[in-house]
Amino acid sequence: MPISSAQPLPTSLPFPAQHRILRVLQQRLERSAFESIQKWHPQLGQANGWDCAENVELHMAFRALDRKRRTHSTSGLLKIPKKGVNRLRVDIEGIRHAAVHRQLQDHRRLLQQLHSAREFATVWLGDPQCGGEIEQCQVRINRLFSRWMARTHHLQGNLAVRMGRNRI
Secondary structure, three states, rough: OOOOOOOOOOOOOOOOHHHHHHHHHHHHHHHHHHHHHHHHOHHHHHHOOOOOOOOOOOHHHHHHHHHHHHHHHOOHHHHHOOHHHHHHHHHHHHHHHHOOOOOOOOOOHHHHHHHHHHHHHHHHOOOOOHHHHHHHHHHHHHHHHHHHHHHHHHHHHHHHHHHHHOOO
């Protein structure tokens, strides 16, 4: 059966590329969380056995920081609406889950996770450098995805033309 040029285009990056992005993002956020906790909440790190960045699990760090945020009113993080915190939690935990369980994310979901990761790094962890790195990654991924989609569309068009010629 011929493939028509109207066939829907892929909605995600190829899995190997996406998995690498999510894995690196997870590790970068875990390192940033470790550094932030060591600096601002050393007792939290000690209580959880986080003596190095490799011992920090992203979802556990988020939950611990959220508990800390809710119990200490001195933080500007309290101004974040509960709905916003819940969305952030879903995205941050989703980064780790997708990386660990090798789950493909569609492009919009990946961009939402990157947006939340940048917010988590800059607002929650106080790490503008990490936030900037994530923002650069987001821009590069958008550019890469756009090019990949254009190339896929071009190849599908060529294939449809060639298949049409072979039918004559």
